[in-house]
Amino acid sequence: MIKNIFESSKNIEREIGHYLFGTWIYLLLLVAILSGIKLISNKTIKFIFKWIVQLLFVISVLNITLVMLLDQTYIKYPSDAYAMLPSGDGGVSYMVPFNGNNLHFRCYENNNNNCNNTDQCKTILFESGLPFYSSVWGNVISKMVTMMGNRKDYSEELAQIGRFCVYDRYGYGWSDSRTESIGALQMSNDLSEYLNVLGIGGDQIIFVGWSYGGAIGQIFTSQKKTAGLVLVDSMDIIDGTNDALIQGIIDGKNSFLLLNLFRLTGIPRIIDSYPLESGYLSAQIPLDPHLKYYSNHVFLNSDFLQAAWHELNVLLDSLRDLEIQINTTMVANNGYPFGSTPLVVLTAGENGDHDWIQRQNTLASYSSNSFHIINNNTNHFVPFQSPDSIINAIIKCISMINQQPNQ
Structure with missing residues (x-):
């Protein structure tokens, strides 16, 4: 008989703390870059760089907002992920x-x-x-x-x-x-x-x-x-x-490392073309959509990316x-x-x-x-x-x- 270990949620305070700290550093870096753009004399190049940096800033802010409002639920409560199985x-x-x-x-x-x-x-x-x-x-x-x-x-x-x-x-x-x-x-x-x-x-x-x-x-x-x-x-x-496997290990480690670095930018969130071998479950994979949705939110958190690399x-x-x-x-x-x-x-x-x-x-x-x-x-x-x-x-x-x- 399974012992009386009550159903509970994942402790994600450390994960969220790292996410907030990393995003704060990234945003400060963007602000510094934005300040440096003022030194560019060419108006066209200055406009393009300024537009790109501002867009990256907005994407990152939206990303951390979604992390705080939505992702905490997805990566905290496993029972919710399985709730809609047929x-x-x-x-x-x-x-x-x-x-x-x-x-x-x-x-x-x-x-x-x-x-x-x-x-x-x-x-x-x-x-x-x-x-x-x-x-x-x-x-x-x-x-x-x-x-x-x-x-x-x-x-x-x-x-x-x-x-x-x-x-x-x-x-x-x-x-x-x-x-x-x-x-x-x-x-x-x-x-x-x-x-x-x-x-x-x-x-x-x-x-x-x-x-x-x-x-x-x-x-x-x-x-x-x-x-x-x-x-x-x-x-x-x-x-x-x-x-082939040995090369795949090298490629996989590099991919997970880059994803972990870039996840703070919010850019990986808007990409929906990761290969199945990476653990991402695209719309074409035959699996309950609700479970896939939760699983893919887990995919982009640091614990998963580091675990795969390890x-x-x-x-x-x-x-x-x-x-x-x-x-x-x-x-x-x-x-x-x-x-x-x-x-x-x-x-x-x-x-x-x-x-x-x-x-x-x-x-x-x-x-x-x-x-x-x-x-x-x-x-x-x-x-x-x-x-x-x-x-x-x-x-x-x-x-x-x-x-x-x-x-």
Whole structure:
């Protein structure tokens, strides 16, 4: 049973304080530039520069006004973000404390479970890719809530789910930020502590990890006892030697750094053409518009931009830690890093890498009890494009758990 940690909001005083201070410095700089323009003798050039600086001044003032009037609400109250899901939502957000930081968990209870008591039920824990967070699972949440409330869609496997939870890593979504880079290994260790505080035992968790979240899931499962693991187009140890990924890390770090610098100007707010890989959810992304709206306000706050930079900064280290963990547990478990833990690997057939299917086959070999599903109708962004396939993979994992001799 989840412990009595009351639903609360994110503490954003530090974020707002930094925003106000940074904007004040920026406006003073514009005033200084405006004063310096008087020294320009050419009237046409003087007029153009004066007009540009004044426009930048107005945009920045409007931006900080919107931050104070609107953004505080969007980045403070997670429940409001999920309130308009087609399923009616019904989740509860928890700010779970550990070691001076709070992580945001949002959990959904299955009131139609058939467990003798809630502690015997499975908890589905969703882990997002980089640089995404809990909102990326909106379509999956909506479908699972609907299925659990509809007897026609109900199955023996769904009845064994007591709850499912999404959460935000440090700095993402509605979780507290950290000033240092947190890699996958430390995130896995910290996550275990937060779950203990929340009252969720690892041996009843089915860990669902997408992309980078799959790397965290692999480390978590190899370290802890989990009921099962579902890897959704997961990263693997080969990614650490991928030249395209390495260049993408460099480009991504530079982009997030520039966005963080320019957000005080207000200019990033009026741009609606950021790539999906950046974590921004454009109008074309199939997700509840209300949830996207909140998510995109979070996108332009400093905590998110710094969190994305920090994770990219240690991504290669995270993959090296993953390789060490896999190799170590492979020796300890007779060639199977996850032992006999039920493992379902869900692969996007349209990922693009020529050797992707083979690499995903390798992931499936990490357990003596595994099943590999290839979805040829989706690219890497499976949570947006094919939430049903993720739910089916979870159901398959529960079925495999039930078939174990000790079940």
